[in-house]
Amino acid sequence: MKHAFRPLLLAGVLAMAAPAVAQQKLKYPKQPAANEIYDAVAQPAVPLGGLEAYAQYLADKQQYPTAALQAGVQGTVTVTFVVEKTGSISNVAVAQPVNPALDAEAIRLIKGGPRWTPAQHRGGVVRQRVSVPISFQIPGEAGAATAAGGAPAPAGVTTQVVAPDSPARPVGGTDAFFEWIQQNQKYPALARQRKVQGRVMMEFVVEKDGSLTEIKPVKRLGSGLDEEAIRLIKAAPKWQPASYKGQPLKQKMVLPIVFTL
Numbered sequence: 321m322k323h324a325f326r327p328l329l330l331a332g333v334l335a336m337a338a339p340a341v342a343q344q345k346l347k348y349p350k351q352p353a354a355n356e357i358y359d360a361v362a363q364p365a366v367p368l369g370g371l372e373a374y375a376q377y378l379a380d381k382q383q384y385p386t387a388a389l390q391a392g393v394q395g396t397v398t399v400t401f402v403v404e405k406t407g408s409i410s411n412v413a414v415a416q417p418v419n420p421a422l423d424a425e426a427i428r429l430i431k432g433g434p435r436w437t438p439a440q441h442r443g444g445v446v447r448q449r450v451s452v453p454i455s456f457q458i459p460g461e462a463g464a465a466t467a468a469g470g471a472p473a474p475a476g477v478t479t480q481v482v483a484p485d486s487p488a489r490p491v492g493g494t495d496a497f498f499e500w501i502q503q504n505q506k507y508p509a510l511a512r513q514r515k516v517q518g519r520v521m522m523e524f525v526v527e528k529d530g531s532l533t534e535i536k537p538v539k540r541l542g543s544g545l546d547e548e549a550i551r552l553i554k555a556a557p558k559w560q561p562a563s564y565k566g567q568p569l570k571q572k573m574v575l576p577i578v579f580t581l
Contacts, residue, residue, distance in 0.1 A: 500556065520577070522536070526571050
């Protein structure tokens with residue numbers, strides 16, 4: 321869901337160290353210990369390609385776990401790891417857990433990321449401990465792209481994004497909706513032949529009357545699975561629309577359609 325979930329990046333890891341100067345003569349700095357792990361260094365480690373490219377990698381490769389989506393779980397998972405002298409990473413761990421599924425996805429993202437340019441301190445290459453917060457946010461829970469109160473925005477006026485008092489939800493609940501999807505799913509013959517499986521991330525708008533419109537896949541699988549996911553959402557039962565100050569309003573949602581052989 322790359323356009324939906326944006327990670328927060330590299331908070332509080334870029335500290336600078338100043339060389340110590342004696343009153344009469346310079347003290348030659350001690351060489352860093354071979355295996356010491358530093359938190360603050362003169363020249364911090366940075367991902368190859370730069371911080372912007374790294375943030376884009378996290379956004380593009382993030383796969384929101386289905387269980388967390390169904391449960392409506394979101395939050396920020398803080399992951400710590402060590403950038404080794406070779407630029408590889410090690411000791412990946414969750415420092416601030418949120419949910420087992422989200423924690424596991426955050427670790428997967430970090431482990432699968434690019435190499436780093438190692439840190440330097442006191443004239444040598446050193447190991448550095450880095451902390452990266454990874455944010456998971458369900459777009460449908462963040463707000464609705466309509467004017468406040470559900471009224472259309474006047475021409476020439478920027479639409480106001482509001483957080484609904486009550487978000488859109490399937491009639492009968494999320495579990496019933498995903499059960500309906502599974503019961504009505506028709507696995508495409510081409511995908512079955514090619515043994516293609518996975519998740520098609522579907523974006524759609526829940527209208528004020530509960531109908532589903534603007535249906536499109538935002539993460540495709542191909543082999544006919546995208547078309548089947550579109551068919552399922554188009555045929556799905558109406559939803560209970562979001563509401564704001566007692567009035568229904570449109571709300572954009574992103575949900576996975578899971579295909580397994």
